[in-house]
Amino acid sequence: MDMLQVFHMNKGEGDTSYAKNSTVQNKILSISKSFLEEAIEDSLTTFGNFPETMAIADLGCSSGPNTLMAVSEILDAVAERCLEFGCRKSPEFMVFLNDLPGNDFNEVFASLASFHAKLKEEKGAHFGPCFISGLPGGFHGRLLPNCCLHIVHSSSSLHWLSQVPAGLDDKENGEMANKGKIYLSKTSPKSVISAYMLQFRKDFMSFLKCRSKEVIPGGRMVLAFMGRTSTDPACEKATAHWDLIASTLMTMVSEGLVDEEKVDSFNVPYYAPCIEELKQMIGEEASFSLDRFEASEIDWDGGERMESSEETRGERIAKMHRAVVESMLDHHFGRLVVDQLFIRYSRIIDHLLSKQALKLINLFISLTRNPY
Amino acid sequence: MDMLQVFHMNKGEGDTSYAKNSTVQNKILSISKSFLEEAIEDSLTTFGNFPETMAIADLGCSSGPNTLMAVSEILDAVAERCLEFGCRKSPEFMVFLNDLPGNDFNEVFASLASFHAKLKEEKGAHFGPCFISGLPGGFHGRLLPNCCLHIVHSSSSLHWLSQVPAGLDDKENGEMANKGKIYLSKTSPKSVISAYMLQFRKDFMSFLKCRSKEVIPGGRMVLAFMGRTSTDPACEKATAHWDLIASTLMTMVSEGLVDEEKVDSFNVPYYAPCIEELKQMIGEEASFSLDRFEASEIDWDGGERMESSEETRGERIAKMHRAVVESMLDHHFGRLVVDQLFIRYSRIIDHLLSKQALKLINLFISLTRNPY
Numbered sequence: 001m002d003m004l005q006v007f008h009m010n011k012g013e014g015d016t017s018y019a020k021n022s023t024v025q026n027k028i029l030s031i032s033k034s035f036l037e038e039a040i041e042d043s044l045t046t047f048g049n050f051p052e053t054m055a056i057a058d059l060g061c062s063s064g065p066n067t068l069m070a071v072s073e074i075l076d077a078v079a080e081r082c083l084e085f086g087c088r089k090s091p092e093f094m095v096f097l098n099d100l101p102g103n104d105f106n107e108v109f110a111s112l113a114s115f116h117a118k119l120k121e122e123k124g125a126h127f128g129p130c131f132i133s134g135l136p137g138g139f140h141g142r143l144l145p146n147c148c149l150h151i152v153h154s155s156s157s158l159h160w161l162s163q164v165p166a167g168l169d170d171k172e173n174g175e176m177a178n179k180g181k182i183y184l185s186k187t188s189p190k191s192v193i194s195a196y197m198l199q200f201r202k203d204f205m206s207f208l209k210c211r212s213k214e215v216i217p218g219g220r221m222v223l224a225f226m227g228r229t230s231t232d233p234a235c236e237k238a239t240a241h242w243d244l245i246a247s248t249l250m251t252m253v254s255e256g257l258v259d260e261e262k263v264d265s266f267n268v269p270y271y272a273p274c275i276e277e278l279k280q281m282i283g284e285e286a287s288f289s290l291d292r293f294e295a296s297e298i299d300w301d302g303g304e305r306m307e308s309s310e311e312t313r314g315e316r317i318a319k320m321h322r323a324v325v326e327s328m329l330d331h332h333f334g335r336l337v338v339d340q341l342f343i344r345y346s347r348i349i350d351h352l353l354s355k356q357a358l359k360l361i362n363l364f365i366s367l368t369r370n371p372y
Numbered sequence: 373m374d375m376l377q378v379f380h381m382n383k384g385e386g387d388t389s390y391a392k393n394s395t396v397q398n399k400i401l402s403i404s405k406s407f408l409e410e411a412i413e414d415s416l417t418t419f420g421n422f423p424e425t426m427a428i429a430d431l432g433c434s435s436g437p438n439t440l441m442a443v444s445e446i447l448d449a450v451a452e453r454c455l456e457f458g459c460r461k462s463p464e465f466m467v468f469l470n471d472l473p474g475n476d477f478n479e480v481f482a483s484l485a486s487f488h489a490k491l492k493e494e495k496g497a498h499f500g501p502c503f504i505s506g507l508p509g510g511f512h513g514r515l516l517p518n519c520c521l522h523i524v525h526s527s528s529s530l531h532w533l534s535q536v537p538a539g540l541d542d543k544e545n546g547e548m549a550n551k552g553k554i555y556l557s558k559t560s561p562k563s564v565i566s567a568y569m570l571q572f573r574k575d576f577m578s579f580l581k582c583r584s585k586e587v588i589p590g591g592r593m594v595l596a597f598m599g600r601t602s603t604d605p606a607c608e609k610a611t612a613h614w615d616l617i618a619s620t621l622m623t624m625v626s627e628g629l630v631d632e633e634k635v636d637s638f639n640v641p642y643y644a645p646c647i648e649e650l651k652q653m654i655g656e657e658a659s660f661s662l663d664r665f666e667a668s669e670i671d672w673d674g675g676e677r678m679e680s681s682e683e684t685r686g687e688r689i690a691k692m693h694r695a696v697v698e699s700m701l702d703h704h705f706g707r708l709v710v711d712q713l714f715i716r717y718s719r720i721i722d723h724l725l726s727k728q729a730l731k732l733i734n735l736f737i738s739l740t741r742n743p744y
Contacts, residue, residue: 004485053517092517096505101481109473109508113376131516133468134506136481144503145425145464 003163003269004138006331008102009062010323019064019107021316021323025156027302028362029069032155032224035292035366036070039151039220040077042291042368044085046218050078054091055149057214059139060157061097063104068115070153071095075130079123093130098143101136102327108134138162140206144214151220152211158225161269162203165195168267176264180250183242183268186234193233200271204281212287215369221288226272227363229295237361238272241300241321244352248344249333258337266332268325275363288367300349300358314350317358318342375535375641376510378703380474381434382695391436391479393688393695397528399674400734401441404527404596407664407738408442411523411592412449414663414740416457418590422450426463427521429586431511432529433469435476440487442525443467447502451495465502470515473508474699480506510534512578514585521587523594530597533641534575537567540639548636552622555614555640558606565605572643576653584659587741593660598644599735601667609733610644613672613693616724620716621705630709638704640697647735660739672721672730686722689730690714 009018061067082090137143140162168177178192228238252258275293282290300317322342329338381390433439454462509515512534540549550564600610624630647665654662672689694714701710
């Protein structure tokens with residue numbers, strides 16, 4: 001599966017669109033706010049002033065209501081500091097909204113007129129201007145010229161790998177390595193767990209290396225992504241939703257609706273790391289210093305309670321997960337399977353929720369680019 | 373009519389798409405090549421070396437096969453000079469592809485993978501890299517931060533005004549100003565001609581002013597757009613196609629297919645200037661020097677001869693014009709009128725072509741940003 005070509009959040013504004021089903025990611029963005037504020041404040045302390053042009057990249061911006069949220073938070077923080085420190089002039093902003101080429105950039109661009117209007121209304125005509133561009137490409141590779149960024153933000157994106165770990169989707173000795181599963185799990189062979197850890201290591205190191213070229217010394221990165229607090233990569237909170245999708249698919253296999261080989265050969269390009277792994281890699285790559293980190297427990301539905309809704313919580317959660325992974329599942333299993341899968345998946349979640357809370361872990365890290 | 377929201381080349385890859393009907397614009401781009409080469413060579417002479425990062429903006433990039441043509445021409449010219457002067461290292465490139473927000477940027481971004489593959493194949497892995505972003509917005513306003521561009525290119529775009537000239541689409545003393553016409557013409561009142569001249573002046577001055585902030589001293593602009601060699605704004609070569617569309621619409625009025633008031637209240641936000649006007653404005657604005665200009669006569673179909681085609685030349689030309697102006701006509705007259713209009717228009721063109729050649733004038737100008 002070629003991630004650059006296949007993977008994207010569900011497009012448009014329909015019932016199963018990402019735009020309508022991104023409450024969890026919104027919740028995560030609201031937690032990032034304090035990290036971004038701190039990064040902006042620290043930058044100002046470091047440099048004594050804002051640069052004439054502040055360049056910001058949001059990596060994995062997606063489309064829909066969340067797309068410009070981090071940018072807004074950054075602009076808010078700058079505006080506040082400007083006021084507080086009596087800056088004579090606000091910086092100009094150059095914003096790069098990055099995502100894979102399959103992202104719905106047309107939809108993002110269509111929303112910019114109202115974003116600019118709101119900015120002008122809230123901050124006045126003397127703030128900014130804020131120039132916004134779309135930057136298609138994978139963030140595991142270079143995206144921008146040397147030494148051109150002041151602030152990098154990325155939310156709900158870095159848990160995606162650049163590819164399915166090597167060896168998992170090919171038969172080795174006539175056997176698939178991760179039978180009946182779609183992500184590493186308690187019952188996966190050690191080789192599968194190692195393959196996932198290795199791929200994440202490769203990708204995250206590459207991410208750091210590319211950003212180290214692009215971010216100016218003293219520049220900041222605030223990154224939020226799925227992870228775990230346990231050091232066990234197969235711990236429940238990091239794997240439960242993938243385990244459930246896999247077992248739902250296997251039920252469909254037993255009913256003759258899905259080919260078993262199809263499930264055996266499908267593995268998600270995803271990895272939820274723990275902070276110890278990140279610290280190790282950040283230290284080893286050595287371009288950035290880790291300033292602050294946090295792990296937050298978040299409900300599967302982002303804590304959103306809609307008592308009056310006609311949907312069950314399971315249905316809402318299933319739609320949220322579907323909006324993110326449908327492009328990949330569709331590509332491998334076809335649309336009919338995906339429809340059936342998520343109907344069943346929603347029922348299983350409702351059943352589980354009647355007995356326990358379902359939580360995921362999100363990691364937040366704040367980094368500074370070291371001097372050369 | 374809000375140009376920023378309404379206007380775009382016809383999307384997709386269908387029979388009436390801009391992607392399939394942009395031979396004239398392609399022809400114009402191929403004439404620009406020598407201007408771009410000269411600009412790159414002069415830059416190198418001025419600065420003694422290429423910058424570490426060369427920032428390029430293409431304003432009005434559209435979508436389809438022409439979109440990356442100017443960028444390719446610029447990269448070719450840089451590669452050649454690098455070879456010729458034995459540069460140790462090629463610059464990195466930061467490319468901003470600009471167009472109105474309604475442009476099909478998704479389609480542009482989908483084509484980047486093959487563009488990068490071709491670049492690598494032709495120029496080797498040590499050339500570039502070339503980072504490409506999409507920059508939605510109107511070029512009569514600011515698009516980028518201060519002093520960040522080395523090369524600006526714009527083709528087949530600057531003849532579009534930021535709006536229909538004031539006063540033309542409102543009734544004055546109970547009368548529409550430009551009855552039965554959709555652009556200035558021999559029979560238009562003087563006030564209409566002045567309104568068009570004034571709007572172009574306002575827009576072009578604003579374009580120069582905005583670019584003067586964005587382009588570094590010594591930076592270059594190569595601009596190509598429709599114009600005229602006569603000093604008379606209503607001369608035939610600058611108005612003929614609009615006059616034909618207007619008279620076709622008026623025939624449809626006489627047949628009861630279109631409301632006369634609809635035609636009277638429609639005017640295109642377009643202006644074909646002469647070089648004298650441009651020189652005057654460039655001198656007055658004073659940030660740029662005019663290095664070179666040229667006026668070229670181009671066939672309405674770009675000189676493309678398709679003897680084996682089942683289409684007549686009139687049909688091909690009508691499709692080319694339709695691909696450009698359909699979004700505006702659709703917005704004002706509705707789809708049914710547009711379909712009928714272009715069937716008739718193609719027949720009229722065939723009839724005219726049997727008696728005379730149909731030519732348009734395209735202007736090419738090359739400018740250098742003066743030192744501060």
